[in-house]
Amino acid sequence: MSSIILLQCIATIIVCTSAATVTWLPNSSFKLPENYKDGKLPCSKQTLVFPELVVGSISIADTELTEMILPEEGELILDDILTLGADPAEKNCTDGNAYYIDKTSSSWNQAGVWYSPSFSEATPDSDRVPCFNDIVKFPSDARITVTLPKETQYVKSLYIGDESFTTEQFRQRILQQSEQRQQFVLNEFSTTGLEIGKHMTCTDFGCPCQVVPMKIDCSSKFCPKPTCVDPIKPLGFCCEICGGSILFDADKGFDMLSFSEFVAKYTKDSAQFHIGFAAEIPIRRIQLVVVDKSEYDGSSAEIINSINYNMLDHWYKGPKLASISGSPISRAGLGVKIFVSMFFAVALSLIALYVYYYKVPEVRIPGMSRVVGGSMFSRFQNRSDSIVSLTRRDSVVSTARGPTAFRNPLYDSKRGRVQVEETVVED
Incomplete structure (x- = not known):
């Protein structure tokens, strides 16, 4: 029995907190004012100037510019319409240059600074911060300044370029740093706030991302406008999203592996999902998030509804909280x-x-x-225009006011069936 429980615990750890390489890649959003020298987005009468070197990729989305001066090295992705040429009707826009700058200074828990191939649109911002068994990498060719965490964070290993560091080696590197392009700022306790290569103690539900999870900093997160009616905001997200989520307290018989397989049967190739521990202690609350793989069409909301209805009783205890976004805006109304x-x-x-x-x-x-x-216009008649009269044939019909009388059609037929004797009354 103990071996079975151990195998379940190992499976839970693999599913929930599978090891990944997480790279420091500060938020390079084209629509983030903080990424410009003057703190403002460029307008149609300005020339956008990129630095010589751009780390990572920049998605250019729906903007108007006079022209662009491209970097010598870097990756730009045209994600929407780009209009070149000044718009004379645009107000509060002056001629000149707008300078895009690589984000150089960020904190460890800031949203949008970490990247991993294992992340998807269903991954909360809080779950993108490195976990206890993640490999953390910092680029060696970029000028960065990183404010280290205050709460102790566990990581499997840490690299700057191709050079690896232990906890003590990393601290000594920080104390001796001078003109390095990579600058690290100790926390308020004058420590790194990191434990490198040290394992955490897991519970019967598996291992959380961190013993003390950090509150995610959403101050510099750019949130695009949701494409659905009544978007939702699951735990750990900085922005509202279109899709669905289920939050529940796991029961003692909860098996993360079987639950993940159960969810995968519903999502298949039409949606992405993420299962993780909610940022609470003790660790019993599970959150499932499902989003569409491509443009939102309501599939993820339907999937969450089906999963919520068909979840097995031994997986959860107490009520389940399901949140579902509305229909796409294109179909709204x-x-x-x-x-x-x-x-x-x-x-x-x-x-x-x-x-x-x-x-x-x-x-x-x-x-x-x-x-x-x-x-x-003429009125449609369903009957003949002939005049029907109820008077005797030998009667005189006054037409002073027009043909207002009519004849009884039953009169002749009755007369044919009944013999009427006429008598002369003498005066």
Whole structure:
């Protein structure tokens, strides 16, 4: 029995906190004002100037510029429409240069400074900070300044370029640093705040990312506008997202490996998911996040709804909290639009029927000999225009006010069946 429990614990550790190489890559967002010399985004009348060397890649999204001066080395990705040429209608925009700068100074727990191939859009910002068994790498060819963590963080190993460091070696390197391009700032306790190569004690649920998780710094995170109605914000995210999440307290019989396989059956190739421990102690609260792989179309919300309905009872205890975003903005209000269209269609049909079956009142316009309205439409008749009279044939019908009398069609038929004797009454 103990061996089975041990295997489950190992499987849990592998799934939840699989080792990864996490690289320091500060936020290079094109839409982040802090990445410009004057702290403002460039406008259409300005020339954007990049530095000679750009570390990592920069996604250029939906902007207007006069021109761009590209870097000698680096990667630029055109992610949306780029318009070159000044817009004379744009106000509060002056001619000149806008200087893009590589982000050089950031703190350990700042959102957007860490990169790993294992991260996906479903990974919370708090889970992108290096975990206890991650390999941490800092670039050797970039000028950076890193403020080290205050709470002790565990990492498997640490590299600057190709050179590895132990905890003590890294501290000595910081104390002796002078003109190195990589500068590290000790925390307020004059320590590195790092334990390199030291293992953590795991629970029966597995190992969390850190013993004392750091609160993520979202101050410099650029949040694009969500493409859905009622976006959600799961724990650990700096920005609202489109998709779904489930937060629950794990029961004693919870198996992370089987739960991950269960979720994978629903997501398949249409969505990405992330399962992790919520930033709480004791470690029992699990959060599942699911997002669409490509443009949001509501698939992830449907997947979360199905998973929430079909979750096995022995995986969780107490209530589950499911959060689901709304439909894509492109489809938002479609029902209202259809209703309004149908309303006007029915209204126009009723007006047409009214005009067709009933005469439009005559309207006489001074100076015009023709009558507008009454003579333009004729009423549909379902009966003959002949006059039906209820009077005797030898009766005289007054037509002083027009043909207002009518004949009874049953009169002749009754007369044919009944013999009526006529008597002469003598005076």
